[in-house]
Amino acid sequence: MTQWSTIEKSIIEEIEELVQSKADCLSGEMVVCPNPLWGDVSLPCFALAKILKKSPDEIAKTLAEKISDHVAVVLSARADGGFLNITLTNKALFADVLTEVFEKKEEYGKPQHPLGTYIVEYASPNTNKPLHLGHLRNIVIGQAGIQFLKFIGHTVVPAEIINDRGIHIMKSLLAYQKWGEGDTPEKSKMKGDHFVGKYYVLFSSKVKEQPELDEEAQGLLKKLESGDKEITKQWKQLNDWVIAGIKETYNRLGVEFEEEDFESDIYKQGKEVVDLGKETKIFSEREDGAVIANLEDVGLDEKVVLRADGTAIYITQDLALAQLRNERHPELNGILHVVAREQEYHFRVLFEILKRLEYSWASKSSHVSYGLVNLPSGRMKSREGTVVDADALLDELHAIAEKEITDRWEDLPAAAVTERAEMIAQAALRFYLLRVTLHQDMIYDPEESISLDGATGPYLQYTVTRIKSILEKKSLEQPDSYDILKEIEERKLALHLLRFPHVVEMISEQLQESKQFNISVLAQFSLELAQDANSFYQKHRVLDVKDKELVSARHALLTAVASVLSGSLSLCSIEVPEKM
């Protein structure tokens, strides 16, 4: 049990005695005091007022008296306008919490959950162009999702489905046929994804003048699907180029998959699932021959799952994939599909169908959807070339970080500079993208995003390295008592540490119950902790104070802060360099 819930439980016990019954409803009501002068933690007593038919403040007063008996936990308690404000003992706030942090180390805050297997599906690019900022939001969320699920005890299978089939690829191919003149990424010294993307943009500009190109591209798609050897060869060549390019970017970002499926491999297998669904009357054949799922009873439309001519569409592929995954993982608990919010309707339809097909894990699967990343000038459009390219953005961030590093560390070897710069660049990017609530659209401001000052990833990394540089100057044992800590700044830090397991638990519960993955809360938590840590060591000295007890108490506190902050950042897939 975490310290947070231990404290909460001791308060609830008193309340239960007071009301002579279970007070489960109060679990989760305890909060950190908004003003440290009022106390450390606080419990609103308004809900109790109705049950006990007394004024909230009267109840708070009664509770304050009773709870004061808990001398191990409660230093003092008082009623403030209906709130029960509690100041914790230094033992409860510092000794107990820090002991738990030191004992559990990187497992601090890890909840005890039954284990399960989850697939996290993310990235899943189209193979006609390089990755852009929208993919980066996806990837960063996906990786945080993997880290988080692992942390709370699940077995995670990172997976992607590569959309290598469809008209978008044939557009690039057509443009390449017409204007490529046999050029290759090697000859033009371009990454394959950028090389092919160039032809996609070229197609889009040419088609404005020559609308017939659209039909030509359709024609190529038909040829491909009917197995034309030459077109298949060319299609494969373009796909290989793009995938090779994208893998380079993946590599840089640490993106790895245990399962990778190609739409071109599986889309035909969806027919088996469709046949199965027809047998069980989940699907039916419409007059025109198309196979449909009628979902009108749950407020969704009639959905075609197989064309009249028997060919597959987008959702057929998803059905195939569901079946494949079901076979591969008999114990599957659920799938997290990290996909942009535009596809919300698609997933509502898909989950409804999967539920009807009686996949047990369908009800535990969720569409982790996130809003668009827009530019100050409006929406990004691949076709118009107004996208923020992932590689270029990372390079830009890297260059800025590198300059900052060489300004500070003149003698650092080049390899170390590069490694640090990359860590800092990625932290900047990751925090920028994770700090926003997922379902919100966000605006990407080029200026702000490359800034390394203020509420940024590098700020968080800096905080950890700076704490560590204080700590490394002296190695100390954990003190017996923390009674010497008397500053508000110290209490604020400890309260964050106390709260961390609670934050993890809340995100985890939300994921279970409402299928929302609220990782931005953790990003915000990290930021608040870092801000308070910076304020603390700016105002108070750690090592060069006279009182040795104070030195060791503060040393221990900062050790725990560094540990929890690094842990919280690692759940956000943010690494911290040794020095900054």
Add this chain to the structure above:
RNA sequence: GUCCCCGUAGUUCAAUGGAUAGAACUGCAGCCUUCUAAGCUGCUGAUGUAGGUUCGAUCCCUACCGGGGACACCA
């Protein structure tokens, strides 16, 4: 037309129905002979409109106004 999401400071973002709505950027004024100035301190500034529920609403409900997205035999 139907459905979903969003309107918070000049800007970008926070705030499980709780107390004085927090940060960051921008601007101005300070702090490096003192554990890393990618830092800290201070000042200015905001809940789209109208109702409702509630002891209490940025949060829940209704209507309206504004912005975005979806509703393919596209992917």
